[in-house]
Amino acid sequence: MTIALHTLSNGFRIVTEHMPGLKSASIGIWVQAGGRHERVEQNGIAHFLEHMAFKGTKTRSALQIAESIEDVGGYINAYTSREMTAFYARVLEDDVALGLDVISDILLNPVFDPAEIEVERGVILQEIGQAADTPDDIVFDWLQEAAYPDQALGRTILGATERVTSFNRDDLKTFVGEHYGPNQMILSAAGAVDHDEIVKQAEALFGHLPAVTPPALIQPATFGGGERREIKDLEQVHFAMALEGPDYRDPAIYTAQIYASAMGGGMSSRLFQEVREKHGLCYTIFAQAGAYEDTGLTTIYAGTSADQIEQLANLTIDEMKRAADDMTAAEVARARAQMKAGLLMGLESPSNRAERLARLLSIWGRIPGLDETIERIDAVTTGDVKIFAADTAGKAGTALAVYGPADAAPTLDELKARMVA
Numbered sequence: 001m002t003i004a005l006h007t008l009s010n011g012f013r014i015v016t017e018h019m020p021g022l023k024s025a026s027i028g029i030w031v032q033a034g035g036r037h038e039r040v041e042q043n044g045i046a047h048f049l050e051h052m053a054f055k056g057t058k059t060r061s062a063l064q065i066a067e068s069i070e071d072v073g074g075y076i077n078a079y080t081s082r083e084m085t086a087f088y089a090r091v092l093e094d095d096v097a098l099g100l101d102v103i104s105d106i107l108l109n110p111v112f113d114p115a116e117i118e119v120e121r122g123v124i125l126q127e128i129g130q131a132a133d134t135p136d137d138i139v140f141d142w143l144q145e146a147a148y149p150d151q152a153l154g155r156t157i158l159g160a161t162e163r164v165t166s167f168n169r170d171d172l173k174t175f176v177g178e179h180y181g182p183n184q185m186i187l188s189a190a191g192a193v194d195h196d197e198i199v200k201q202a203e204a205l206f207g208h209l210p211a212v213t214p215p216a217l218i219q220p221a222t223f224g225g226g227e228r229r230e231i232k233d234l235e236q237v238h239f240a241m242a243l244e245g246p247d248y249r250d251p252a253i254y255t256a257q258i259y260a261s262a263m264g265g266g267m268s269s270r271l272f273q274e275v276r277e278k279h280g281l282c283y284t285i286f287a288q289a290g291a292y293e294d295t296g297l298t299t300i301y302a303g304t305s306a307d308q309i310e311q312l313a314n315l316t317i318d319e320m321k322r323a324a325d326d327m328t329a330a331e332v333a334r335a336r337a338q339m340k341a342g343l344l345m346g347l348e349s350p351s352n353r354a355e356r357l358a359r360l361l362s363i364w365g366r367i368p369g370l371d372e373t374i375e376r377i378d379a380v381t382t383g384d385v386k387i388f389a390a391d392t393a394g395k396a397g398t399a400l401a402v403y404g405p406a407d408a409a410p411t412l413d414e415l416k417a418r419m420v421a
Contacts, residue, residue, distance in 0.1 A: 003357070003367050004195040010211040011183025014202050015357045015367065017190040019350060025191030026351040027099045027198075028088025029107060030358035032186075032214070033179035035082040035157040036292075039218055043152075044124075044159010045175050047080040048167055051124060053087055054078070055116040057109040060102070062116070068102050076102065080157055083292060084362070090351060093192035097201055100187075104205040107180065112169045121164060128158050135238045136284075136303065139403045142228040143240040147297060147399035149224045152217075181212030188358035191350030221295040225397040227412040234404035236303040239313060241415070244397040245289055245296035248363055253291050254376050255388045260289040260298055261335035262385065263323060268334060270319050275302065281312045293363075298392060306405035313410045317393075317418045324390035332382045339377055343370075393419050 006014045034046050054076075056062045069076040074091035076099075087106060089099035131137050141156045148154030158164075187202055223244040246252040264271040264287025271285050285302035304312045346352040347370075360367050398419075400412040410418075 002195075005361075005367065006195070006199045008182065008203060008207050010207065010209055011181075012185055012187070012202065012206045012209070013361060014187045014195075014199055015361050016188070016193050016195040016198055017353055017357060018193055018195065019191050019353070022093075022191045022350060024090060024092050024350065025096050025099075025189055025193045026088060026090050026349075026354040027096055027103070027187075027189040027193070028086055028354055028358070029103055030186045030188060030355075030362065031085045031087075031107075031180055032083070032184045032362055033175075034080055034084050035155060036152040036221075037083075037179055037215070037218060038152060038155070038175075040152075040155075041163070042171070042175060043155045043163045044157070045163075045167055045171060046085055046179075047157050047159060048120070048124060048164065049172055049175060050078045050080045050085055050087075051120045052110060052112060052117065052172060053106040055120055056111050056113055057105045058111060059109060060105060065102060065106060068098065072098065074099065082153060082157060084359075086355070086358070088351070088354065096189070096193055096198070100189075100198065100201055100205070107185075108205070110176075112172050114169055117167070117169060117172075121167070124158065124164050125161060128161055128164065131158060135234060135236070135403050136301070139238045139240045139301075139401045140299075142230070142403070143242050143299070143399055143401040146226040146228045146401055147223055147242045147244075147397075148221055148295075149226055151221060151224075152219045153221045153292065153295070178215055181214065182206050182209040183211045184214050186358045186361050188354045188361070190353035190357065217293070221292060223295055223397040223399075225399045225412075227399070228401045229406055229409070230403045231406055232404055237306055237309040237402060237404040237406045237409055238301075238303050239309060239409065240299065240301045240401045241316070242297045242299045242399045243392050245298045245392075246291065247294050247296050248291035249293075250291075250296075251376065252388065253289070253296065255380050255384045256289040256291075256296065256298055257339055258332060258335040258377070258380050259323070259385050259388050259392070260287040261338050262327065262331045263287040263319065264300060265335060265338055270323065270331075271300070271302075271316060274319055275312055275315050279311070279315065281308045281315070298396075306408060309402070309406060309409045313415060314418060317415055320389065320393045321419060324386055324393055327382060327386050327389060329382045332380070332385050336377055336380065340374060343373065
């Protein structure tokens with residue numbers, strides 16, 4: 001594998017990784033603008049822009065954008081996260097230049113036709129409605145809001161209905177002007193790619209753009225904690241709890257990820273074994289560690305019946321406390337192995353590689369070697385995980401979201417009291 005980096009004079013960054021033996025490639029542009037870069041009146045506009053990217057340019061109609069890629073057997077897509085918006089395509093080796101041309105077209109030449117804005121507004125409102133009808137989706141939006149109240153990082157990526165209803169062409173153009181400068185973009189490609197050819201094409205497409213001064217974060221994250229409880233007649237109570245964790249530049253992020261894996265990362269994890277296998281309280285339960293530029297979350301989720309939610313919640317807290325005392329070396333070794341295997345297996349996909357390259361370059365300004373990442377994972381000890389578990393159970397800020405027939409669910413204060421008892 002060969003990773004190559006290049007930065008144009010205007011700050012536009014290009015990173016590629018050639019993967020011998022592949023006949024296809026993934027190529028995309030990651031823009032360092034997501035939900036947390038929106039002012040309150042802009043909430044949802046980053047996601048709206050993602051949708052509008054496929055609705056026509058000065059040279060291609062919406063149908064022609066789709067046909068350009070699908071005529072050669074590829075696919076094109078996009079997503080919006082809280083810190084990035086990505087536009088990417090998967091194509092065969094001979095069509096890499098076409099893929100980059102189409103992606104650059106939708107970024108550089110959108111027309112934002114008012115009629116198409118209205119069509120896509122309806123699509124997004126339907127998406128918001130669908131999310132609201134999906135309990136195990138909406139509960140995480142509520143959890144994020146409880147963790148970061150009255151902050152950009154706590155607001156939903158889809159946006160509030162009243163905001164989405166009001167966006168117009170000028171609003172879209174304003175956000176692009178603020179956040180879509182060449183020095184806010186990373187072109188990442190992996191698979192059957194030629195670095196020099198991609199750099200040459202990128203220079204022709206993006207080299208003329210003037211650099212812009214990236215705006216500061218609208219609001220640095222401050223974990224607030226709190227509770228969101230929505231009572232509704234559903235089949236299950238959806239229980240989601242978040243505890244403040246390290247940001248993605250903090251070395252402790254590896255400890256957090258290993259802790260989350262040991263607690264709820266698979267069938268052998270503590271929560272799965274105790275809550276599901278021994279007590280039969282749920283079908284789904286998991287834990288995960290996520291991170292942002294200046295904060296992070298360790299999240300636990302489960303779904304259970306109304307008459308078992310209290311027992312499930314209390315058992316979850318008890319397992320978190322117990323981990324600080326008796327987490328074993330075998331559990332930590334298993335979690336490390338799962339983490340490394342997941343990383344290495346994921347790297348067999350050019351799409352995963354391209355995304356990883358873009359994310360690492362965004363975070364570090366360089367691409368840390370795979371050996372460096374493995375060393376950091378291997379360096380986490382059982383003692384590190386126990387200390388992290390104790391801090392998480394006893395000191396970390398906590399947020400809670402419950403949705404469904406949740407009258408019997410313990411309150412956040414009751415769960416916190418159980419943690420320190």
